[in-house]
Amino acid sequence: MKAAGMMPGWLSKRVVIQLLFFMIALTVFPFLYVNYQARNPCQYALGTDGCVSGMNYVKNTASGSSVLWKNRLAFSKEHAQLQGDKGASSKLWNAWTTKQWKQKVDGFSALFQTLMKKNLLKPGWKALCLGAREGQPVMALRENGVQDAIGMDKVPFPPLVMYGDIQKQPFPDDVFDFEYSDVFNLVQSPVYFLSEIGRTLKPGGIAVLHVPCDITDKVNDFTSFSCTGSHLLKPLDTIKGLHVERLETVGRHVEMVLRKAYNSVAASLPKGFSTDDAWHASRNCSVLHQKLQAIANAEPLIVDEPRKPWLTLKQNIKNIVYLSNMIDISYHKRHIYVDVGARNYGSSIGGWFKKRYPKQNQTFKIFAIEADTSFESGYRNRKDVTLLPYAAWLQNESLMFGDSRTGDPSFKGAGMGRIQPVVQITGNLEDGKSSTYSKETQHHFKSVQGMDFSAWLLRTVSPHDYTVMKMDVEGTEFDLLPKMFDTGAICLVDELFLECHYNRWQRCCPERTGKYEKTYSDCLQLFETLRTRGVLVHQWW
CATH class of the missing domain: 3.40.50.150 (Vaccinia Virus protein VP39)
Known part of the structure; x- marks a missing residue:
């Protein structure tokens, strides 16, 4: 006989089971809730x-x-x-x-x-x-x-x-x-x-x-x-x-x-720039956020064509905001300065870069690219400069180097320091036309060796280097820069000082020069494209 007040066995088991489930729920449900919160x-x-x-x-x-x-x-x-x-x-x-x-x-x-x-x-x-x-x-x-x-x-x-x-x-x-x-x-x-x-x-x-x-x-x-x-x-x-x-x-x-990689929106390009799919893919430069900010903070481009460029552009140098004044360059593996169209040592290397460019106490390896042999003597005792006696060009080939000191009218447009392929000077052109230079004028050209500048830059400079470049190539910039973009060589240049050559007004007389076909508008478009593509470029004189 069961004692009074005792629960039946089946009821006791049910209470124990329900209590056990209640204890499990108290333990598991808060854990699941917190885990759900963590995931959401x-x-x-x-x-x-x-x-x-x-x-x-x-x-x-x-x-x-x-x-x-x-x-x-x-x-x-x-x-x-x-x-x-x-x-x-x-x-x-x-x-x-x-x-x-x-x-x-x-x-x-x-x-x-x-x-x-x-x-x-x-x-x-x-x-x-x-x-x-x-x-x-x-x-x-x-x-x-x-x-x-x-x-x-x-x-x-x-x-x-x-x-x-x-x-x-x-x-x-x-x-x-x-x-x-x-x-x-x-x-x-x-x-x-x-x-x-x-x-x-x-x-x-x-x-x-x-x-x-x-x-x-x-x-x-x-x-x-x-x-x-x-x-x-x-x-x-x-x-x-x-x-x-x-x-x-x-x-x-x-x-x-x-x-x-920084894939910028396609911009209007100057004549001669490729617009194929490769431009927008692997050949686009990778641009750091800090570089984009530096470009945004750089001095504005001169939009209106100056009537006296020999004054306006020269004075504009005072407004230049140097990249090395905006970012730290000390962590780069090497520091390199490439002067394309260097002329003599004192022209821009000794006269400007050595004295004025802010280097943050870094030692720069300097390359001078100059095809005119008359300047070689000035570099003989300069152990801090590597002279490359070649003309920066699209490929390794013989070129004709102009000397504008001749009085032949047919030589107008060649210009001192301008380079052209041999066939354009001495032979028939691809369109069937003959050279515009007479045999008497042709002897005013010097034969020089051109080098594939983009290939040289890709071999010499790495993305780990900090590279500054000055380019003064008498109009050849409209040939070199498209090639540099096409090969990706431009991506190795951190800061570019570019002198763009166009049919500008002359100091000597009230007319434009006939040496160059490009206009100021072409130059401005070139500078704008370079900045849009992530290159900190300055208008140089």
């Missing part, structure tokens, strides 16, 4: 401005948060809650209050400050940290003025780090100005990882990867890796539009700086 940060961010339509991207715009971010030494659970993440786990709260977490933030902060000094990172940029762990790099970015920064990892730490696969970013194209990661050696597919960086970076955007030296893990075949960084370049061979800006050893890491 736009569901819990404070306000409506914290989310970008179409992607899981969080901006910490909570009122007063900037003060709390700076006061991370005093972080507590209450502080963490005020950051706008009511559902953050105790694991994150505890992490924010540790000394180790602060030390890691300080380490990343020092790194990002170095990148800022090199103009590879700027306050106000939109930034993404891939494999951001507990959010230390994101915090460091925000403390250095990059407030629009977010991290992404498979282990989320909202609001600093959102959930996501770094090999399959949940963002649209061309979103970020800057991306950083130090887990490249851990990703399963380096190609997918780099491809996603290239896709989500804005044109001209920067990515910085840090990879530890002496890697022993075999996640993605870094089995015998050293600080040379050669293995890092292999995956980039298959990725278009993402180029290595710099690769060097920093402490016990290899630092790789990548930039995304």
Whole structure:
């Protein structure tokens, strides 16, 4: 007989089972809710401005948060809650209050400050940290003025780090100005990882990867890796539009700086410029954000044709805003100055570049390209200058070099220093017409050796160098520059001082010169195109 007040056995089992299910629900449901929030940060961010339509991207715009971010030494659970993440786990709260977490933030902060000094990172940029762990790099970015920064990892730490696969970013194209990661050696597919960086970076955007030296893990075949960084370049061979800006050893890491190609909108081009598909693809220059800003801050072009160019253009030199006064050039591997049409040493190398160009205490390797042999003697004792006694041209071939000191009327238009192929001087032209120069005049031309200038530049200069060029080639610029664009050689030039030759008014008499066919409008269009394509060019005299 059952004791009074005792429950039946079947009822007791039901109560135990229901209680067990209730306990499980209390444990599991909050975990699932927090995990859902981590995967969908736009569901819990404070306000409506914290989310970008179409992607899981969080901006910490909570009122007063900037003060709390700076006061991370005093972080507590209450502080963490005020950051706008009511559902953050105790694991994150505890992490924010540790000394180790602060030390890691300080380490990343020092790194990002170095990148800022090199103009590879700027306050106000939109930034993404891939494999951001507990959010230390994101915090460091925000403390250095990059407030629009977010991290992404498979282990989320909202609001600093959102959930996501770094090999399959949940963002649209061309979103970020800057991306950083130090887990490249851990990703399963380096190609997918780099491809996603290239896709989500804005044109001209920067990515910085840090990879530890002496890697022993075999996640993605870094089995015998050293600080040379050669293995890092292999995956980039298959990725278009993402180029290595710099690769060097920093402490016990290899630092790789990548930039995304800048594909500008097609602009109206001067006569002679190619407009085929290749122009808009692989031959486009990759232009850093800092370079675009420098071009925007450069002196304005002289739009109206000057009546006295020998005065206006010469005076304009005082208005020139030099690139090396706007950016840091110290991190470049080499510093190079190329004077195309150099004439004598004192003309522009000794008379201008050596004395006036701001070099930031860097030593420049100087090349002088001058075909006129009468100037050779001035370079014999100049050990700091490499003289190339050739004419900058489209290919390696013999040319005729004009000497305008003749009095023959038929020589008008040749001009001193102007080069032309031999057939245009001595033989029949392709259109069936004969040369305009008489046999008596032809002896005023000198035979010189022309060199493929674009090919030489591609062999001599690398993207890691800082290259300044002055070009004064008596009208041949309308031949050389299209070739330089077509081959990509122009992308190696950081700053160009160009004298454009046109049928300008003369000082001697009230008429235009007959030496050149181009007009001032052609020259202005050339300068505008160069700047549009990412070349900081100055009108030179």
